[in-house]
Amino acid sequence: MPLTQVKGVELFYELSDPTSATVVAFSNSLGTTMAMWDGLLRALRRRLCGLLQHLRPLGSVRDCCNSID
Numbered sequence: 001m002p003l004t005q006v007k008g009v010e011l012f013y014e015l016s017d018p019t020s021a022t023v024v025a026f027s028n029s030l031g032t033t034m035a036m037w038d039g040l041l042r043a044l045r046r047r048l049c050g051l052l053q054h055l056r057p058l059g060s061v062r063d064c065c066n067s068i069d
Contacts, residue, residue: 001054016041016050025051 001012014034015023024044026037034052041050 012054014050014052016045016052018045019049021047021049023049023051025053027053028055030055 001014004011004013026034026041028034028036034054037050037052044050
């Protein structure tokens with residue numbers, strides 16, 4: 001899964017095909033996964049590219065396992 005850093009925060013994301021199409025960003029709700037968008041992305045795959053962002057701390061085991069001091 002790709003990883004990028006924005007202002008020091010690690011963000012995990014997925015980019016669906018076709019990557020040359022117009023990009024639409026999708027984010028899941030707390031307690032859900034990005035799989036909630038699978039059906040919609042299948043329906044739109046010929047016209048749009050989906051950018052799926054994993055929410056923190058759900059996006060990384062490192063985020064949720066850090067101790068709180």
